[in-house]
Structures are given as structure tokens and as C-alpha cells.
Amino acid sequence: MADYTPHQFDVLVIGAGGAGLRAAIEAAALGAKTAIVMKSLLGKAHTVMAEGGAAAAMRNADPRDSWQTHFRDTMKGGKLLNQWRMAQLHAQEAPDRIWELEEWGAVFDRTTDGLIMQRNFGGHTYPRLAHVGDRTGLEIIRTLQDKLIHMPVDVFMETTVTHLFKTGDTIGGALTYRREDGSFQLFNAKAVILATGGIGKSFKITSNSWEYSGDGQALAWSVGADLMDMEFLQFHPTGMVWPLSVRGTLITEGVRGEGGVLRNSTGERFMFSYIPEAFKNDVASTEQEANQWVQEVIAGKQATVRRPPELLTRDVVARAINSEVRAGRGSPHGGVFLDIATRRTADEIKRKLPSMYHQFKKLANVDITKEPMEVGPTCHYAMGGVRVDGETEMSSVKGLFAAGEVAAGLHGANRLGGNSLSDLLVFGRRAGAGAADYVKQASAVKADASAVDRALAENLACFERKGGENPYAVHRELQEMMQTYVGIIRTDADLRHALAELDKFEPRVKQLSVTGSRAYNPGWHLAMDLRSMLTCSRALTLAALERCESRGGHTRSDFPDYDKEWAKVNQVVKNENGVMKLERVVRPPIPDELKQLVEEA
Amino acid sequence: MGNIVQMKVYRGDKSGGSLRDYSLEIDEGMVVLDVVHKIQAEHSPDLACRWNCKAGKCGSCSAEINGKPSLMCMTRMDSLPQDRPITVEPIRTFPMIRDLVTDVSWNYEVNKRIPAFTPKPKNPDGTWRMYQYEADRVQEFRKCIECYLCQNTCHVLRNHDKHDEFFGPRFMVRLAMLEMHPLDAADRLKLVKEAAGVGFCNITKCCTEVCPEEIHITDNAIIPLKERVADEFYDPIRRLFRVFAGK
Numbered sequence: 001m002a003d004y005t006p007h008q009f010d011v012l013v014i015g016a017g018g019a020g021l022r023a024a025i026e027a028a029a030l031g032a033k034t035a036i037v038m039k040s041l042l043g044k045a046h047t048v049m050a051e052g053g054a055a056a057a058m059r060n061a062d063p064r065d066s067w068q069t070h071f072r073d074t075m076k077g078g079k080l081l082n083q084w085r086m087a088q089l090h091a092q093e094a095p096d097r098i099w100e101l102e103e104w105g106a107v108f109d110r111t112t113d114g115l116i117m118q119r120n121f122g123g124h125t126y127p128r129l130a131h132v133g134d135r136t137g138l139e140i141i142r143t144l145q146d147k148l149i150h151m152p153v154d155v156f157m158e159t160t161v162t163h164l165f166k167t168g169d170t171i172g173g174a175l176t177y178r179r180e181d182g183s184f185q186l187f188n189a190k191a192v193i194l195a196t197g198g199i200g201k202s203f204k205i206t207s208n209s210w211e212y213s214g215d216g217q218a219l220a221w222s223v224g225a226d227l228m229d230m231e232f233l234q235f236h237p238t239g240m241v242w243p244l245s246v247r248g249t250l251i252t253e254g255v256r257g258e259g260g261v262l263r264n265s266t267g268e269r270f271m272f273s274y275i276p277e278a279f280k281n282d283v284a285s286t287e288q289e290a291n292q293w294v295q296e297v298i299a300g301k302q303a304t305v306r307r308p309p310e311l312l313t314r315d316v317v318a319r320a321i322n323s324e325v326r327a328g329r330g331s332p333h334g335g336v337f338l339d340i341a342t343r344r345t346a347d348e349i350k351r352k353l354p355s356m357y358h359q360f361k362k363l364a365n366v367d368i369t370k371e372p373m374e375v376g377p378t379c380h381y382a383m384g385g386v387r388v389d390g391e392t393e394m395s396s397v398k399g400l401f402a403a404g405e406v407a408a409g410l411h412g413a414n415r416l417g418g419n420s421l422s423d424l425l426v427f428g429r430r431a432g433a434g435a436a437d438y439v440k441q442a443s444a445v446k447a448d449a450s451a452v453d454r455a456l457a458e459n460l461a462c463f464e465r466k467g468g469e470n471p472y473a474v475h476r477e478l479q480e481m482m483q484t485y486v487g488i489i490r491t492d493a494d495l496r497h498a499l500a501e502l503d504k505f506e507p508r509v510k511q512l513s514v515t516g517s518r519a520y521n522p523g524w525h526l527a528m529d530l531r532s533m534l535t536c537s538r539a540l541t542l543a544a545l546e547r548c549e550s551r552g553g554h555t556r557s558d559f560p561d562y563d564k565e566w567a568k569v570n571q572v573v574k575n576e577n578g579v580m581k582l583e584r585v586v587r588p589p590i591p592d593e594l595k596q597l598v599e600e601a
Numbered sequence: 602m603g604n605i606v607q608m609k610v611y612r613g614d615k616s617g618g619s620l621r622d623y624s625l626e627i628d629e630g631m632v633v634l635d636v637v638h639k640i641q642a643e644h645s646p647d648l649a650c651r652w653n654c655k656a657g658k659c660g661s662c663s664a665e666i667n668g669k670p671s672l673m674c675m676t677r678m679d680s681l682p683q684d685r686p687i688t689v690e691p692i693r694t695f696p697m698i699r700d701l702v703t704d705v706s707w708n709y710e711v712n713k714r715i716p717a718f719t720p721k722p723k724n725p726d727g728t729w730r731m732y733q734y735e736a737d738r739v740q741e742f743r744k745c746i747e748c749y750l751c752q753n754t755c756h757v758l759r760n761h762d763k764h765d766e767f768f769g770p771r772f773m774v775r776l777a778m779l780e781m782h783p784l785d786a787a788d789r790l791k792l793v794k795e796a797a798g799v800g801f802c803n804i805t806k807c808c809t810e811v812c813p814e815e816i817h818i819t820d821n822a823i824i825p826l827k828e829r830v831a832d833e834f835y836d837p838i839r840r841l842f843r844v845f846a847g848k
Contacts, residue, residue, distance in 0.1 A: 049653075209653040
């Protein structure tokens with residue numbers, strides 16, 4: 001059997017995006033012997049791609065804001081399926097997490113009186129996003145990275161977790177492999193924090209990096225942790241649609257926050273036709289009102305009129321674009337037009353959206369200060385994930401924690417832009433604290449040697465097998481299938497077809513062949529990642545088939561309306577002896593004072 | 602659409618390697634990283650390369666394309682001459698791991714040697730104030746995506762192998778950022794002069810030329826650091842002042 005190097009830690013953090021870094025900093029600060037492993041190099045995680053900003057009711061740009069309004073906006077955006085306690089903690093703690101970053105050296109854009117500037121975003125009542133142009137994710141990850149390197153945390157780069165182990169009902173450790181030489185390591189840890197991000201790599205058109213193969217969700221499920229809300233997948237309205245090779249690459253919502261408008265091929269500003277009943281009172285009813293809002297905001301004044309409909313929540317905007325394209329009013333390459341060029345001066349665009357300017361110039365040869373962008377929906381964010389306790393982020397498996405995109409609960413049926421960066425700060429810290437607290441009482445555990453041997457054999461089998469399929473071909477087919485049948489609009493027939501297809505993918509993924517050596521072999525890595533992608537795709541499809549209504553990121557054309565019964569429950573995917581079982585879990589009762597806030601919405 | 606290109610991609614490991622020829626069909630708008638991915642998917646599944654964002658934000662896919670240090674994700678195929686093979690090679694200043702992947706861990710070790718940001722006390726109202734014109738200056742440096750193309754290009758590291766004596770342009774940018782950060786209280790000038798070795802830079806501006814974020818590394822970071830070091834350690838009036846002040 002293959003060799004491995006053993007390690008012993010109190011807390012093992014898996015993933016080094018914002019949530020993982022923040023968790024590791026906290027766990028180490030509280031005295032836990034902490035390690036962090038990551039699939040890429042330090043500072044390269046998906047967080048670096050977050051553009052628009054981090055939502056926090058700091059009240060710097062509009063004193064009318066408050067944590068209560070942030071809570072209400074979040075619940076409303078999530079179509080009331082959010083875990084209320086998480087939404088409350090998030091809204092209350094986000095400002096402190098931003099100020100903490102400033103204390104660690106982050107340089108946010110500033111207001112005229114020298115405070116952290118905040119910008120408008122979809123679904124947020126007031127300008128609330130602390131930002132740095134359109135590269136906020138980079139600022140956050142670099143600040144956390146530079147903080148982490150001076151902490152007592154052992155950093156393992158380009159190290160991928162392939163299996164988790166449980167001892168009795170408690171987490172016991174993780175098997176990893178190091179890309180550089182293909183060697184294996186066994187991390188025995190009293191607590192494991194999953195901070196592995198999302199699942200978008202199962203879809204063809206996605207803004208996600210290669211790392212988003214759903215490892216955390218799949219690993220958690222494999223040791224018996226519950227997954228929740230898996231049917232809610234967010235399609236960001238504005239991905240690039242041209243050139244084809246960059247299809248899906250994100251265009252920040254900040255473009256619309258800075259006054260950008262959406263038009264169809266006839267030049268119509270179509271979002272006025274798609275304002276849902278529930279948002280009628282929040283959104284401008286005429287172009288004149290919408291334009292006045294932009295003028296006031298640009299001038300640094302408090303808005304006195306209602307916001308433009310381009311700033312509706314992402315699910316609404318993505319479906320509207322989808323409808324325009326289907327009605328034959330799309331752009332030449334199958335999207336719609338996003339125009340900032342006629343709305344702001346070239347200098348303003350370059351200053352507020354430098355990375356978008358750069359991206360279009362380089363990748364599409366389009367000057368966004370002169371021409372509109374062609375945009376369309378792209379798979380962006382998983383609202384669902386590992387079911388956790390809102391205070392500590394512990395999953396249903398003792399000692400196993402989850403934070404950031406891999407965890408479920410905060411966002412409900414749909415995430416507001418800007419709530420992701422604040423999510424990973426707030427709950428990354430809480431997971432680190434939760435784990436550090438937990439390990440004080442936990443005794444040391446050791447993974448079962450025979451389970452480790454089986455895992456090693458599973459990882460290496462694809463080298464010995466001859467005649468199996470190429471992982472790249474299987475991945476491409478899985479992406480095509482998921483995009484077509486479990487995409488932005490779903491039906492019973494499509495979802496059943498997808499499940500039948502997933503049954504066929506199962507043996508194929510178990511029979512892959514890989515060539516070359518174990519050292520830095522991307523084909524081998526993909527073969528292992530595909531196991532996670534398959535698990536997540538199945539959980540998502542099963543949950544989507546069961547939920548016979550349309551809500552947030554989940555749209556069923558055969559059930560286009562909300563269903564009141566589904567509003568009372570969250571859907572949980574359980575592991576019963578290796579088989580996925582669905583369960584409806586009644587939502588915890590919400591305290592009266594918070595209920596009132598929600599009802600005001 | 603659909604024209605055939607000839608690629609020469611470096612294949613090898615610590616023991617050595619060579620350029621391997623690939624001929625493949627490309628579509629309109631493809632970047633070099635797309636072509637490398639196509640080679641992985643259709644010809645060589647074990648071709649090693651790093652990438653994450655494919656949008657010029659993470660700095661993972663650094664390589665030497667036709668000899669020029671570049672990001673593979675931001676280099677459009679139609680920006681390169683098509684009448685001869687396009688070469689893709691790893692960045693050469695760092696030790697080889699495999700194919701297009703090199704060991705850049707030295708950079709992370711250097712970063713650890715830079716003392717952390719050290720905040721000044723807050724204002725009496727509990728805030729820190731910083732104005733946009735002050736932020737602008739350091740935000741330029743904070744755009745750095747750590748692609749290490751500047752480190753790869755710097756002749757002090759590349760040709761003279763002064764890894765023990767010079768931190769390289771990336772960390773001059775980071776030091777300049779900290780030195781010019783309006784809220785930072787630490788003094789790192791001795792480090793800039795000694796351990797970081799700012800004196801080794803002789804202003805050839807190669808680093809600035811290859812920076813994909815268009816940071817003015819030499820003009821805005823390194824030269825001001827050199828000036829501060831000169832003022833602090835070599836200005837005769839200041840030296841005299843220090844003698845009398847007993848410092």
C-alpha cells in the first residue's frame with residue numbers, strides 16, 4: 001500500500017479563500033494548533049475573483065442604514081428561507097469584520113470625509129458594500145493572507161483533501177495529496193473546518209474556477225453530515241457571452257450599481273417589465289425616476305427616489321435576461337446589452353471599474369467606456385451546502401465545521417450580491433472560534449488504518465486501470481448535461497432525465513483511466529474532483545425535483561409560483577448507508593421582533 | 602473560425618525537458634490558456650499548468666509566451682503572429698516542478714520576512730480617516746496579483762541569482778505599499794536597505810514592462826524607496842543631526 005506522512009493538529013482548515021483564512025486566523029489566535037490546506041497557492045482562491053464589495057451596515061454612505069435593514073434585505077432576498085439566526089448574526093457582525101480588515105491593513109475606497117466608502121448593489125436598500133474599485137475580493141484575500149503568515153498556522157499549499165474519516169460519530173482526520181509530487185498525507189485533527197467554496201464546475205457556463213468541484217459538500221456528506229437547500233443555485237445575471245472561450249466570466253454587479261443599464265436588441269431598457277409584485281414599492285416605476293436616483297447617488301447625496309430595476313435581486317434579473325433572449329430580443333451572441341458607456345464618463349468608469357475595463361479590453365477587444373457589453377446568466381453561487389449550527393458552524397457530525405459558500409443557511413433561496421464576502425468573514429471567524437472551543441474538550445482521534453488504505457487504493461486505481469475514459473471528456477459531458485437539464489429553468493421531465501444520466505455517470509467516474517506520473521498531474525486531479533462533482537450534482541438534482549415551486553435561485557416552469565407549504569421547511573439531503581434521502585425540516589420559529597422586521601418587508 | 606495553429610509547449614521536470622509540438626484547431630477569441638486546456642483535454646491530460654480565475658485576477662497562469670513573460674489567460678491568440686509556432690514555456694527564474702509549473706515558494710518565504718502592517722492608534726471618535734487621494738497611492742500597489750512575472754524578469758534574480766540578498770520587485774511593491782500606507786506606524790527602511798537589498802535594483806524597468814496590472818513598479822515603488830533610504834542613511838545633514846541628537 002502507498003505510504004503517507006502523518007500530521008497531528010487540533011484544527012485542520014480545508015480551503016484558503018476568505019472563509020478558510022479567517023477561520024484559521026481565529027482558531028490559531030485562540031490557541032488551537034492549526035493547519036490550513038488548499039488546492040492552489042496561497043492567495044489564489046476563488047475569493048480573489050469577487051469584485052463588487054462586502055455588505056455591512058456601517059452607515060458611512062447613508063446613515064439611514066442599520067443591521068435591521070440589512071437583516072430584512074437578506075431575508076427578503078432569500079425569500080424567507082434563510083436561517084434567521086445566521087441572517088441576524090451576519091447583519092450585526094459584518095461591520096466589525098470590515099473594520100477589523102482595516103486594522104489589518106486593507107485599503108478600501110473612501111468617502112469624502114475619510115471613512116470606508118460603500119456602494120449600491122442589487123437587493124440592498126442603501127449603499128452598503130465596502131469596496132475597492134472592482135477588486136474587493138483581492139483586497140480581502142491579500143489582507144487575510146498577510147495576517148495569516150504572521151500567525152502560528154502551518155500552511156500546506158497545493159494540497160487536496162480526497163477523503164475524510166470518522167471515528168464513531170466524531171470527525172477523525174483527512175487524507176490529502178500534494179500536487180507537487182503526488183505524495184499522500186494523513187491529517188489527524190480533532191476538528192475539521194470545511195471552507196472549500198462552491199460547486200459551479202459541474203456546469204458549462206460558470207464564473208467559478210476549477211477548484212469549485214464541491215469537495216467540501218461531498219466530503220461532508222460522505223461522513224454523514226447533512227446537506228441543505230441544495231436546489232438553490234444562483235445564476236449571476238451578467239457573465240461575458242463573447243468571445244466563447246471566456247463565456248461565463250463574471251461582470252460585477254457593480255456595473256449596475258454605478259448606473260449601468262440593461263437593454264435588448266431593440267434598445268429597450270427592459271427591466272421595467274420584470275418587476276415582481278413583492279418589489280413593486282422598492283423600485284422606480286419610470287426611467288426618469290431611475291435616472292434621478294443614479295444622479296443623486298453619483299453626486300454623493302442620499303437618494304430621495306426609488307432605485308433602478310436593474311438593481312433587483314439576481315434571480316429576477318437573470319430570469320428577465322433569459323426571457324428576453326428566448327423572445328428573440330437578444331444580442332448577436334445570445335445575451336443582452338449592459339451599457340455603462342452612455343451613463344458615466346470614461347474617467348469614472350476607469351476609476352470605479354478598472355478591472356472590468358481591463359478585462360473587456362484584453363479578452364473581448366471591447367472598450368466599455370465607448371461600447372456596451374454583451375452579457376448573459378452564468379452559474380455563480382451555491383446557496384445550499386453543509387447544514388450547520390448558526391452560532392458555531394458545526395455540522396451534524398461532531399467536530400466537523402463549515403463556513404462560507406460550502407455552508408448553507410445564511411442566504412436561503414437566493415443570495416444578495418455583497419453578502420458573500422461578509423458571510424465568509426463573519427462565519428469564517430465563528431467557525432474558527434467554534435472549532436477552537438470544541439477542541440478544548442475533544443480527545444485526540446486517529447483515523448482508522450483500514451479506511452485510510454481503502455482511500456489510498458481508490459485514489460490510485462485510475463493509474464492501473466487500462467481502457468477507462470479520459471476524465472476531461474467525462475467532465476465536459478457532465479457540464480453539458482447539468483447545464484441543459486438542471487440549469488436556470490427546470491422541469492420535472494428534465495430533472496428526471498438528469499437523474500437517469502447521473503446514474504450512467506456513476507460507473508464512468510469509477511472507471512476513469514489516467515496516464516503519466518503522480519507528480520503534478522491535472523488529469524489525475526480531475527479524476528478525483530469528478531467524484532465530488534457527481535455527488536453534488538445528484539444532491540442538487542434530487543432536491544430540485546422534489547421542490548415543486550419556484551423560489552429564488554430555483555425556477556420550475558411547471559410550478560411557476562411560490563408554494564406556502566414549501567416556505568415552512570428547508571430541504572435536507574441525508575446520507576443513509578451511502579444513499580441520498582431527502583427530508584423536509586420544519587424551520588425554527590423566528591422571534592417576534594425579527595418577525596416584525598420581515599413582515600415590514 | 603477554425604484555423605490550425607502550431608504550438609511548442611515545454612514538457613519536462615527537474616531532470617530536464619524540451620519543447621513538444623502540438624498542432625490544433627482554434628476558435629475565434631481564444632487565449633493561450635484555452636489552447637493549453639485543449640491540449641490537456643485532447644492530447645496530453647497530464648500537461649501540468651496552474652490556473653484559477655481565467656480573468657487576469659489571480660496571477661496563477663504565468664508563463665513565457667514567445668519568450669515574453671505573460672499571463673496565459675490574458676494573451677489572445679490573435680495578438681500573436683500566426684505564421685510561426687507559438688512557444689509556451691514556464692517562468693524560468695524559479696525551480697522547475699513539471700511542464701509549465703515552477704516552484705515559487707521562495708516568494709512566500711520572502712513575504713514572511715516583512716513585518717506586518719502595524720496600525721496607528723485610532724482617532725478619538727473610534728475611526729481611522731484616510732482620504733481617497735491617500736488611498737490611491739497605495740491602492741496601485743495593492744492591485745498586485747502575485748503572478749511573479751516581475752520576479753521572473755528581474756535580472757538581479759534571473760541572471761545574478763541574488764535570491765539571498767534581494768527581495769525582488771514584487772516585495773519592493775509590498776514594502777512601498779506599507780511605507781506609504783497612511784495608517785501604518787512601523788518603520789521598515791532598515792529592512793528595505795539591508796535584508797531586502799533595494800540597492801541591487803539598477804532601474805532597468807524590466808519588471809514594470811511585464812506587470813499585467815500595469816503597476817509602475819520602478820517609478821512609483823522602487824525609486825521612492827531608494828530615495829527614502831538615501832535620505833535616511835546617506836543624507837549628510839540628517840547624519841549630522843543624528844550625531845547631535847544621540848541617535
